[in-house]
Amino acid sequence: MGAQPVLYDGILEHRPFSRVVREVRPDWVGLTGYLTQEREMAEYVRLARMAAPGCRVVVGGVHAQLNWDRLRWEGVDFILRGESTAAFQALLSGADPAGIPGLCWRTGEGWSETPYIPCDIDELPLPDRSGWAAGAKWFRYLDYPRVSTLKTAVLHWMHWRYLPSDGTRNTQRFGLLAGQLAQSEHLF
Numbered sequence: 001m002g003a004q005p006v007l008y009d010g011i012l013e014h015r016p017f018s019r020v021v022r023e024v025r026p027d028w029v030g031l032t033g034y035l036t037q038e039r040e041m042a043e044y045v046r047l048a049r050m051a052a053p054g055c056r057v058v059v060g061g062v063h064a065q066l067n068w069d070r071l072r073w074e075g076v077d078f079i080l081r082g083e084s085t086a087a088f089q090a091l092l093s094g095a096d097p098a099g100i101p102g103l104c105w106r107t108g109e110g111w112s113e114t115p116y117i118p119c120d121i122d123e124l125p126l127p128d129r130s131g132w133a134a135g136a137k138w139f140r141y142l143d144y145p146r147v148s149t150l151k152t153a154v155l156h157w158m159h160w161r162y163l164p165s166d167g168t169r170n171t172q173r174f175g176l177l178a179g180q181l182a183q184s185e186h187l188f
Contacts, residue, residue: 010040017044021051028092032061038070045075060088065116068104072111079104083119 006024008017010033021029029048033041045057059071060080068079080087082102090100097105102116 010037010044018047018051021048021055025052026055028058029055030058030060030088032059032064034061034063035067038063041071042073045073049075058088058091065102068113072104072106077106081113081116086119 006020006026008020010017013020029044029052031041031044031048041059045059048055048057056077057075058078058080059076064071064079065081065083068081071079078091078097080091080103087100087103091097091103097103097112098114101114104111104113
């Protein structure tokens, strides 16, 4: 694809978002957040449009999956309602929006959407945690007691990856994750 991603964490980053966007001049800006960050996400959309007027703005993540209709702000071009990685790749590679499951996009008449189709959880790889030790200073929860950290990490990841909007649960994959986190020396 040739994309050069630049990651910006709105909680940990010290540089202003608009300055980063002006310096990078991205073709695409992808945003994610939770219900409690809706106002911040809308502000990032506004700032992205001001700093790089020609960029395309995509909103995705768990909040978009469950509440996509709340995210149709001025400046948003696409909303990814699914597990987003394959759909995002398809979108960036120029695929027809009408063929991307769980995608909403702005048209001249309003918004169009394709049906959300949950992915097969067992086809998703477990996250690569090889870089956690090197980036430990960025993880603000490492000073919590072992059980608390494991519980928090597992529940957050389970909610994000394994509780699709249709309410199904995949306990086999949850067990694999719990075992992997319990054995990780980099988490504690």
